[in-house]
Amino acid sequence: MKKLLVWIVSMLTLIGFSYLLLFIISSKFSPAADHVPFLNDDRVISQKIEAYRxxxxKYARxxxxxxxxxxxMAMAMQESKGNSVDVMQASESQGLPRDSIKDPTESIAAGTKYFRKSLDQSNGDxxxxxxxxxxGIxxxxxxxxxxxxxxxxxxxxFAKKKAAEFGWRSYGDPHYVSHVLRYYYNEKEKQAIAKKSDS
Structure with missing residues (x-):
């Protein structure tokens, strides 16, 4: 009886470990695993963007x-991940060619201003x-x-219509909202977890 109990506990432990391992692997590599921030550090705000907080x-204020x-900051992650001085890819919102802005502060100021304009035009949506x-607005x-x-x-x-108008293969990122919100919600979750561990 004792041997049977030991065997059952061993099997349950093995199964539990296997599930945990599969969860970690799927969370790491599945594109749908946006809810596991610590296993997907590329899906939260990077240190490069965090440095501009x-x-x-300042410009949010x-x-x-x-x-x-x-x-x-989640928008900046989607736009550049901090790998361009035009952090928010705001040049085109100024009527300039792509990557014309050569200063991160100027990019953040211009991008924030344009988002404010977009938000006003969208009645807060x-x-x-x-x-x-x-x-574009x-x-x-x-x-x-x-x-x-x-x-x-x-x-x-809209993306298909504009691509056809310009004769392009594609136009913008029609999934921009979900891409930005992925970073935003994962960052919020990361902050909440950090807050709990500090308290």
Whole structure:
């Protein structure tokens, strides 16, 4: 009886360890594993972007977006991951060629200002404002003309329409909203976990 009990405990331990191992592997490599920030460090705000936090805070305050600092930083992650001096890829929002801005502070200031404009045009709809940051504010007008409510389907339609107009293979990132929010929510989860471990 004792041997049987030991065998059952051993088997349960082995099965439990196997499940844990499979969870870690799938969390690390699955594109859908956006909910495991510590196993997916590339899906949270990087140290490169984190270094600009004081600058993001400053311009978030200037443009009345104090509660959107982490969101702005998540946008910067999607735009450049901190690998470009035009951190927020804001050159085109200024009517300039891509990567014309050569100063990270200028990029953050311009990107934050443009997001504020997108948010105002979107009547505070964050998802619409995010997609408009990527597509251009003309997307807001397109959504208004097609029911007034942001949806993934409208983002896909708009991207196809603009690509056809310009004769391009693609236009912008129609999944920009989910890509940015992936960084944002994982960062929030990381901060919450860190806060719990500190208390």
């Amino acid at each position: 004081p600058v993001f805070k 200037v443009y009345g977006l104090e509660n959107k600092t982490d969101l702005l 964050v998802r619409l404002a995010l997609q408009s940051y990527n597509f 003309g997307f807001t007008d397109y959504v208004r003309a097609h029911g007034g409510q942001y949806s993934q389907a409208l983002a896909d339609q």
